[in-house]
Amino acid sequence: MKDSTLKKLGVxxxxxxxxxxxxEVTKFALLETIKEAVPEMWSPTS
Ligand code: HEM
Incomplete structure (x- = not known):
């Protein structure tokens, strides 16, 4: 069976x-970067 894209990404x-x-660290860095770079797109709601 052909692997799905997500399965390959996991591998x-x-x-x-x-x-x-x-x-967790990457998520924090991504959200902080969005907050700093494009504050108009930032909202604390997850
Ligand atoms: C949900 C979060 C993430 C997504 C959507 C994501 C997405 C991707 C994508 C699309 C690739 C390329 C895959 C390919 O070449 O076939 C990749 C590669 C990679 N990612 Fe992530 N990633 C995520 C989280 C992380 C985290 C947290 C780390 C480590 C801190 C990480 C480390 C790497 C590494 C080491 C590679 C391989 C780079 C290479 O040798 O070409 N990723 N990721």
Whole structure:
């Protein structure tokens, strides 16, 4: 069966050693970057 795009993406990250806690840090950095770079697009609602 052909792998789905999401499954392949999971494999790329798993093989690169990406752990659960890395997603938390990345999420924080992404949200802070949006807040700083385009404040008009920022809202604290998740
Ligand atoms: C939901 C969050 C994330 C999304 C949507 C995402 C998306 C992607 C995409 C589209 C690729 C390219 C895959 C490919 O070449 O086939 C990639 C590669 C990669 N991502 Fe992420 N990523 C996410 C989170 C993270 C985090 C948290 C880390 C680690 C801090 C990370 C590390 C990497 C690494 C190491 C690669 C491989 C780069 C390479 O060797 O070409 N990603 N990611």
């Amino acid at each position: 790329v990250h798993y093989k690169s050693g990406v752990l659960d806690e890395h997603y």
